[in-house]
Amino acid sequence: MKVLVAVKRVIDYNVKIRVKADKTGVETANVKMSMNPFDEIGVEEAVRLKEKNVATEVVAVSLGPQACQETIRTALAMGADRGIHVLSDQELQPLAVAKLLKAVIEKEKPELVILGKQAIDDDCNQTGQMLAALLGWSQGTFASKLALADGKATVTREVDGGLETVELKLPSIVTTDLRLNEPRYASLPNIMKAKKKPIEQLTPDALGVDVAPRLATLKVEEPAKRQGGKKVATIAELVDKLHNEARVI
Amino acid sequence: MAVLVLAEHDNNSLKPATLNAVAAAAALGSDIHILVAGANARPAAEAAAKVKGIAKVLLAEDAALAHPLAEDLAPLIVKLAPSYSHVLAPATTAGKNVMPRVAALLDVAQISDIVSVISPDTFVRPIYAGNALATVQSKDKIKIITVRGTAFPAAEAAGGSAAIESVPAGGSSGLSSFKGAELSKSERPELTAARIVISGGRGMQSGDNFPMLEKIADKLHGAVGASRAAVDAGFVPNDYQVGQTGKIVAPDLYIAVGISGAIQHLAGMKDSKVIVAINKDEEAPIFQIADYGIVGDLFKLVPELEAELDKQLK
Numbered sequence: 001m002k003v004l005v006a007v008k009r010v011i012d013y014n015v016k017i018r019v020k021a022d023k024t025g026v027e028t029a030n031v032k033m034s035m036n037p038f039d040e041i042g043v044e045e046a047v048r049l050k051e052k053n054v055a056t057e058v059v060a061v062s063l064g065p066q067a068c069q070e071t072i073r074t075a076l077a078m079g080a081d082r083g084i085h086v087l088s089d090q091e092l093q094p095l096a097v098a099k100l101l102k103a104v105i106e107k108e109k110p111e112l113v114i115l116g117k118q119a120i121d122d123d124c125n126q127t128g129q130m131l132a133a134l135l136g137w138s139q140g141t142f143a144s145k146l147a148l149a150d151g152k153a154t155v156t157r158e159v160d161g162g163l164e165t166v167e168l169k170l171p172s173i174v175t176t177d178l179r180l181n182e183p184r185y186a187s188l189p190n191i192m193k194a195k196k197k198p199i200e201q202l203t204p205d206a207l208g209v210d211v212a213p214r215l216a217t218l219k220v221e222e223p224a225k226r227q228g229g230k231k232v233a234t235i236a237e238l239v240d241k242l243h244n245e246a247r248v249i
Numbered sequence: 250m251a252v253l254v255l256a257e258h259d260n261n262s263l264k265p266a267t268l269n270a271v272a273a274a275a276a277l278g279s280d281i282h283i284l285v286a287g288a289n290a291r292p293a294a295e296a297a298a299k300v301k302g303i304a305k306v307l308l309a310e311d312a313a314l315a316h317p318l319a320e321d322l323a324p325l326i327v328k329l330a331p332s333y334s335h336v337l338a339p340a341t342t343a344g345k346n347v348m349p350r351v352a353a354l355l356d357v358a359q360i361s362d363i364v365s366v367i368s369p370d371t372f373v374r375p376i377y378a379g380n381a382l383a384t385v386q387s388k389d390k391i392k393i394i395t396v397r398g399t400a401f402p403a404a405e406a407a408g409g410s411a412a413i414e415s416v417p418a419g420g421s422s423g424l425s426s427f428k429g430a431e432l433s434k435s436e437r438p439e440l441t442a443a444r445i446v447i448s449g450g451r452g453m454q455s456g457d458n459f460p461m462l463e464k465i466a467d468k469l470h471g472a473v474g475a476s477r478a479a480v481d482a483g484f485v486p487n488d489y490q491v492g493q494t495g496k497i498v499a500p501d502l503y504i505a506v507g508i509s510g511a512i513q514h515l516a517g518m519k520d521s522k523v524i525v526a527i528n529k530d531e532e533a534p535i536f537q538i539a540d541y542g543i544v545g546d547l548f549k550l551v552p553e554l555e556a557e558l559d560k561q562l563k
């Protein structure tokens with residue numbers, strides 16, 4: 001079974017976000033970029049499937065500017081076999097990404113596609129579900145457990161009330177939640193090896209996809225700052241303040 | 250054109266998040282219809298009909314919708330959508346699962362997790378774990394929206410008397426099936442709807458210590474939450490998680506115990522009215538946003554808090 005994983009290049013989760021003074025977005029110049037953490041979990045899951053001889057090939061796909069190749073290299077160093085990069089310097093919104101991935105999937109014909117449940121930059125949580133819709137495939141979102149057998153995927157999903165298990169007809173889209181696995185660190189020999197793995201480059205035009213954004217971002221602002229930092233010395237003082245000052249108990 | 254709200258329900262009653270989505274819909278200024286899709290879901294539809302400001306309830310019943318799967322529910326919403334200018338759902342795991350599928354089938358964008366309605370085509374939504382707020386405008390003919398419940402006060406659950414109209418459900422797509430659920434049972438209020446939340450982090454050291462927090466939650470009629478670290482360590486189940494990728498809460502009082510305050514956690518609770526932090530590390534970032542911080546050993550301070558509340562609440 002061929003498994004395709006989608007990986008997004010985002011501002012590293014440890015970076016403190018700074019909103020640009022002109023309110024057009026957030027500062028990305030000279031900021032550390034990394035693979036979206038949920039996508040790392042997706043790569044890890046795919047590589048584990050290959051190690052268990054369930055997957056025959058793992059293909060990592062990233063969409064965006066030239067620098068996305070670094071993100072693909074990270075996936076290759078973790079154990080993906082080859083990469084596909086859809087080069088675009090335009091803003092790619094989830095619907096456009098889903099359409100591009102669909103075009104790649106129609107060429108590659110994987111039986112399973114794994115994506116992160118959301119990217120930590122736009123926090124949209126849309127692409128996997130949209131992709132499943134466009135392909136007419138089943139979807140197992142927010143997965144904390146994945147098992148494959150007899151042409152079916154059994155997915156345990158993290159839902160608001162606890163856990164839910166669904167059975168999906170393959171081919172299928174799975175989106176990862178935090179507890180699906182703990183992604184490995186790539187070893188130095190594997191990082192070296194990854195440099196020799198092939199990355200194919202495509203463009204939205206070549207794939208015949210219109211990627212024009214549907215949402216216009218009018219402005220990006222900083223949220224109101226909280227006035228915190230007050231300390232109290234004793235629990236008695238705390239309860240008194242909560243009762244008499246804040247009036248919440 | 251009217252707007253449609255997808256109800257979240259358990260066939261018998263509405264989940265509170267539905268009422269927040271109705272409030273967001275009300276800000277659009279059109280008639281509001283609610284879709285209740287389920288199996289034997291008339292009691293939930295009757296509850297929806299009583300919600301103040303609802304013009305009509307659409308009830309779609311089918312055995313396949315007993316545990317609504319996105320594959321089966323999305324085509325139903327897609328069929329109804331052309332009669333509406335907007336379709337809204339609460340940004341719960343159920344809403345997040347189905348709505349992007351609806352949007353893609355309609356070939357429109359989704360506007361995720363809105364916190365404010367500026368105009369019928371312009372909305373504010375948090376990005377980067379709430380460290381920035383984006384104002385976005387949609388030019389699509391139908392706006393597909395998920396609503397962050399904590400950003401909108403709940404619509405009144407009583408006072409309305411809308412008509413209930415049955416609509417045909419589509420049946421099963423055959424793509425997926427529901428196999429089972431392990432749902433946490435609790436007498437406490439739902440985390441996202443509770444007026445008071447007490448959460449534990451890595452500092453709790455073990456799941457065995459969470460009853461300390463539960464006792465306080467019970468005294469205050471609150472809910473218990475946790476940081477990602479506490480969930481990952483297996484102290485408590487996943488549905489306790491508060492944060493960027495877990496639940497978003499904004500109670501009147503949030504008590505963070507043994508939580509250092511990573512930005513991903515703050516993203517889930519920083520809109521709480523009053524924040525209390527109990528942590529032994531006085532440099533912990535949680536103190537910067539806490540209204541009342543107290544530095545010390547939580548294993549000493551939490552029992553003290555319990556005893557003090559007993560005195561206070563007497």
